[in-house]
Amino acid sequence: MTQQEILDLIEETNYSKVPTRPKCQNCKKVMVLYFIVPNELWYQLIKSSERSMEICIDCFASKGDEKMIDWSKDIKFYPLPFVKQVEVQEVTPKE
Numbered sequence: 001m002t003q004q005e006i007l008d009l010i011e012e013t014n015y016s017k018v019p020t021r022p023k024c025q026n027c028k029k030v031m032v033l034y035f036i037v038p039n040e041l042w043y044q045l046i047k048s049s050e051r052s053m054e055i056c057i058d059c060f061a062s063k064g065d066e067k068m069i070d071w072s073k074d075i076k077f078y079p080l081p082f083v084k085q086v087e088v089q090e091v092t093p094k095e
């Protein structure tokens with residue numbers, strides 16, 4: 001099945017939860033590469049009002065580069081292919 005076929009099926013069958021990946025709350029793009037950095041680096045680059053936000057690697061890297069900070073130290077990446085999101089998402093009927 002293609003991604004579009006799966007999305008169409010969910011639409012047709014009246015299910016509410018579309019299998020999807022988080023969206024960056026800064027640039028609104030779908031995050032295909034999740035990442036984790038040490039808290040110290042997160043606090044250094046992300047202002048307190050934005051710390052609970054999901055931010056993509058592009059936006060995070062921009063913030064680091066603007067401040068001339070090496071944002072690569074101890075960074076870990078987790079790719080999020082659509083097909084795996086479909087597997088892990090639980091579909092729940094609409095009310």
Ligand SMILES: [Zn+2]
Binds near residue numbers: 028055059
């Ligand atoms: Zn972003």
